[in-house]
Amino acid sequence: MPELPEVETVRRQLAQWMVGRRVERVTVTGRRSVRRQPLEEFIARLTNRTVVDVRRWGKFLLIDLDDSEVLVIHLRMSGQLRYEPDPGVEVERHTHVILALGPEPEIVELRFVDPRTFGEMFISEGCDARGVPVELAHLGRDPINEQFTEPDLEQLSRGRRVAIKTLLLDQSKIVGIGNIYGDEICALARVRPTRRAESLTKPQRRRIVAATLEILNEAIEERGSSLKDQRYRDLFGGLGTYQNHHRVYGRAGLACEQCGAQVKRTVIGGRSAHFCPTCQR
DNA sequence: CAAATATCCTGATAGC
DNA sequence: TGCTATCAGGATATTT
Incomplete structure (x- = not known):
């Protein structure tokens, strides 16, 4: 569900407090959330790294580490990241990964919660000239980070x-x-x-x-x-x-704010699509 | 080759 | 009340 605006919102929030912090411990309880590489490798390459920047490419979060490696996170349908300033607070259901961030002794946590387990995390093999992880090289242009004409x-x-x-x-x-x-x-x-x-x-x-x-x-x-x-x-x-500002999404049967006609719902490529039959020709 | 469909998975909801 | 069926839609693999 999270699309570019939601991921950008989380990126800005992560950048606020995560930059300069060091990954002290990595706890993975859900194997499906880390599936591109062996768990030991993921943990080893992430532990003791300091976060130097937080970027976004499309719906991917890119957390730059001090050894030029990148932690890549995709929330897919149901993934959420939670900032938890008190590690003593009980871990909620469907939490699969926890990063304990220092420096010690003031540990705060980044928790990855994902009921449907479609989301994932991995450490990238490196970035290309555009700064995009090589695993994401097939992706198209980002309309916010790049020109789109x-x-x-x-x-x-x-x-x-x-x-x-x-x-x-x-x-x-x-x-x-x-x-x-x-x-x-x-x-x-x-x-x-x-x-x-x-x-x-x-x-x-x-x-x-x-x-x-x-x-x-x-x-x-x-x-x-x-x-x-x-x-x-x-x-x-x-x-x-x-x-509260959606013009058509989820408004099937309701009146179009522009013309008063009923917003229609149809299916395109197996997904719901909403439009105003009068305004959109 | 492009386009359509199946797949992963849980939770909310509709209908009986 | 409680059960089952359906839907939600991100990316990718597979089929058409």
Whole structure:
């Protein structure tokens, strides 16, 4: 569930207190959360490292360590990171990884909680020229960290018969957009999400690019979206407020704020999609 | 080759 | 009340 705005919110919070702290102990109780490399190797490469920076690429968190290695974290559907200043506080259900951060003796903890265990952590083999871990080299451009322009979208859309929403969600093309923001971007751009990417006009592409930047930045300002069921919470347990600004997502059957028509729900690529049939052509 | 579908997993919710 | 079925949707592997 966490998409770019939620991950960026957590990144900023992590950067606030984690930089300069040293990893004193690593406790892994859920094997599935560390699955790309042997557990002993993960722990060995992380222990005694000091955090020098916290970055983000799409929905991935990148925690830079003092030996130039990178701790990569993806929350996937249900993962949450929790800041716990008191290690004595009981560990909640579905906590799979705990980093005890010093320097001693004032230990604070970073806890990784993930009921569905889709999320993961690993230590990267190193970064490429863009600063992206080599394991993530297949990922597309980040619309917030890098430029994203109409010619970029034209190039990505060429010959693509898929729905524009599917293209927006394709992490090998553009990173960070998930189901919620894909719908919201199409709504603000006044383009129907089912529209084939290759058939878009230049003005429509311009509107989609502008809407991408506007929606993501607005959502970051609101610290992301916390839905009723999916329980996104930030590092300090706070809720996002962007759900109060959704134009279409989760609003099927309700009136469009712009025109009063009923917002429709359909399925694109096996996922729910929401749009206003009047505003989005 | 692109596009569609299956897979991982738990918790919330709908329906009986 | 309590059971089962369905849905939620991130990335990746597999099938079409």
